[in-house]
Amino acid sequence: MNSLLSLPLLAQAQDGASNAAIVSFSIYIAAVMVLAWLSNRLLQSKSFLSEYFLGSRSLGVWAFALTFAATSSSGGSFIGFPSLVYTHGWIVGLWIGSYMIVPIVSMGLLAKRVNQVARTTGAITIPDVLRDRFESPAFGATATGLIVFFMVFNLIAQFKGGSVILQTLLSDVPMFQMASDSLANVLPSIPILSWSADNPGYLLCLLVFTFAVVIYTAYGGFRAVVWTDVMQGFVMVGGVVLMLPLALYAVGGLGKATQDMAKMTPPNKVQLAFSVETARDSSLSIPANSWFVRGAGDSARVFRTAAQALIVAGEKATRGDDDKGIPGIELTYSGHIQKQVQEATNRPSSLQDVTVEVIESVEYKSGAGQQGTYVTGPGPHPSSDAGFLPFSLAVSFFFMWTFSGAGQPSNMVRLMAFSNANTLRRAIFTVSIYYSLIYFPLVIIFCCARVLLPGWETESDRIMPEMAKATTEIINMPWLAGLLVAAPFAAVMSTMDSFLLMISSAVVRDIYQRNINPHASEKTIKRLTYVVTIAIGAIAMLAAVSPPAFLQDIIVFTGSGLSTSFLTPVALMLYWPRFNHYGALAGMLGGFGTHVTLYAVGTIMAGGKVAAYRLFDFHPFMVGLVASVTIAVIVTLLTPRPPENLVRKYFYKDGGEG
The missing domain is CATH 1.20.1730.10 (Sodium/glucose cotransporter)
Known part of the structure; x- marks a missing residue:
């Protein structure tokens, strides 16, 4: 049932x-x-570029x-x-x-x-x-x-x-x-x-x-x-x-909360199919985020749908796109299972006779069945x-x-x-x-x-x-x-x-x-x-x-990518008089190329999901930053010194001598 x-x-x-x-x-x-x-209103009375993009350089604490x-x-x-x-x-x-x-x-x-x-x-x-x-x-x-x-x-x-x-x-x-x-x-x-x-x-x-x-x-x-x-x-x-x-x-x-988390085990990712005993004259929609309970007592299994399911009029079952099923989650922690079983009385009458079948179930690669993993x-x-x-x-x-x-x-x-x-x-x-x-x-x-x-x-x-x-x-x-x-x-x-x-x-x-x-x-x-x-x-x-499905993956990619590209050139240009534009450009492109390459490899290996390939188990930011610093320093030392007028302008008071 x-x-x-x-x-x-x-x-x-x-x-x-x-x-x-x-x-x-x-x-x-x-x-x-x-x-x-x-x-x-304030913008109208000031220089457009400096005010529009920098607020006239006048920010307080x-x-x-x-x-x-x-x-x-x-x-x-x-x-x-x-x-x-x-x-x-x-x-x-x-x-x-x-x-x-x-x-x-x-x-x-x-x-x-x-x-x-x-x-x-x-x-x-x-x-x-x-x-x-x-x-x-x-x-x-x-x-x-x-x-x-x-x-x-x-x-x-x-x-x-x-x-x-x-x-x-x-x-x-x-x-x-x-x-x-x-x-x-x-x-x-x-x-x-x-x-x-x-x-x-x-x-x-x-x-x-x-x-x-x-x-x-x-x-x-x-x-x-x-x-x-x-x-x-x-x-x-x-x-x-x-x-x-x-x-x-x-x-x-x-x-x-911590005691409860210590008892939890990770859920299983599942693909579900839904069916009814008798075909209906109109299509039946099962919304995403719906909960199903299969069985009773200690053998009860609880599932939550992650996408909408549709049983088309005149048919008895659905399996979703390309017969792969409807994605969902199966709970494995007994505390959550018992809670959902107790709440199983609230259901629409139109879905009373809907049954659920598990097409595929995949455990977490790390932590599956292990209490304390959270x-x-x-x-x-x-x-x-x-x-x-x-x-x-x-x-x-x-x-x-x-x-x-x-x-x-x-x-x-x-x-x-x-x-x-x-x-x-x-x-x-x-x-x-x-x-x-x-x-x-x-x-x-x-x-x-x-x-x-x-x-x-x-x-x-x-x-x-x-x-x-x-x-x-x-x-x-x-x-x-x-x-x-x-x-x-x-x-x-x-x-x-x-x-x-x-x-x-x-x-x-x-x-x-x-x-x-x-x-x-x-x-x-x-x-x-x-x-x-x-x-x-x-x-x-x-x-x-x-x-994309996971916002944080994109944010980590862009944030770490910008840093591997810009941190080395900006830091060295501020504090190293010998640093030149050859080294700056090489360091920027070296960090960028390393970072993007590792992410491209990781994304391909993850089947299209944005992911990082961890060289020696280090995040691409670390690898890219090391590459950027190394390339920037080597190229700078192998190329001519920057013009003296630039060194004086940015490293001497008032552009003059020491």
Whole structure:
């Protein structure tokens, strides 16, 4: 006998509560738009390029600290990172541990010198700095190309994150459901959007999210981005601090959650088929996220669907695409199985006679059947025998997070914009505290999510908004979900606006003005900037119509790729007078080539899923960084010294002698 649990994992909120969540969230979006309008007013009275892309280099402590922190705390921090904690357990705390010292390394290593060099040259973008430091247009163009390459990938991931969050918030609102149904009817006639025909709600949220972010970024420029980053920074840390006690209350405390996790075993990935005893006159749809219980007592088996299933009218069974079955999860932990069996009475009458058959079942390669795997290293992993975080990889990530932040062009731009040294010192302290208030609580919250919300492994990128809904409904305050969901939404927006602005500046400043039309008027530059910003947003949105499954994989790829490309050239150009443009270009391309090659090999070996090939079990960032440093130093020593005038300009006071 099979029984179906309530279709959504969580009970739907009452209409009043859902509307209250929408109202609170709408107020937040309205505040963002007001800040963009105020920024545009200020933009009219200042030099367009310097103000639009750098805020006239006048950021104070709070603005500098929070725009740096908010830009770094992307959708990966609130979507991808919780997904990893949920999937792999406590070991992810070690994986992210070094992030607390990112501001010390990023700001302390580069900030003062980057700011000095940028002011000396009047640079507005990082390619500007590199081009002027070596007087090499080719090097500047190469840097521009790499920024655009990686940032576009990251934008796609951020668009997905923002849309998933918005979809979770709006899912219970009748008006949204009606709009989604209407969109579903027209999607088949729009080829460029037809990829999302099976998920019109996601596409609708993607369109709304794109419009909001692109408009306020294009209209307000860098200062609007900074001002919204400050507001979003407070929203992010406030959301996390508020969710922490709610999560602990929901699971009975941290000790109870850890004890429960110690008993858990990883689920099995399954392919399912559904059937009915008698064929029906109309098609029967079985929604994604539906729970099925097969058997009873100690022999009960519990499954959760990861995709929609359809039994076509006149037929008795379905197996999904190409007869491979419907993907899903089978629970293996007795505590979760018993809980779902007890809740198996809530099922629609239309699905009473539906039975489930397991076509294929695959265990985790690491941790299958092992209690304690979620509370010890290396953590469970569905496809790696070594587990999630073996020792060598832990070392790699410790250095990757510490130094990759320093190598991000989006962070370097912020280093060009602070006002003075006192601002820098205070900002380093502020950002370190800020990160501690976000990442440590997130590990605890989403370990609690493993206890509270089983079966989300196939859609773990949704666990943050789902946890917000679950915890607020437990205390009978579902309207609060709007405020909690604003935290990850703010993280995505604060990163996306920065990336949009960086790509726009790369195209307008580094490609058009510096290479195509050096004498372009400010009016022309302004118009082109608006057009490019909107166009880049539209392109990234179209790419996100069919996004990658795991957001964090893309974010780690782009973040580590930018760092292996930029960290060595930027650090050496600031502190090594002998460094020349030959070594800088070779180091940049060497790091880029090594990193991309290892990811290409890993992706091929993983069957198309974005994955890293770990040479000697080290992450591509470590291998790429070593390659970049080695190549840069060797090529520099084998090629002529840089011109004396450049050495004097950047390493002597006032360009004079010692």
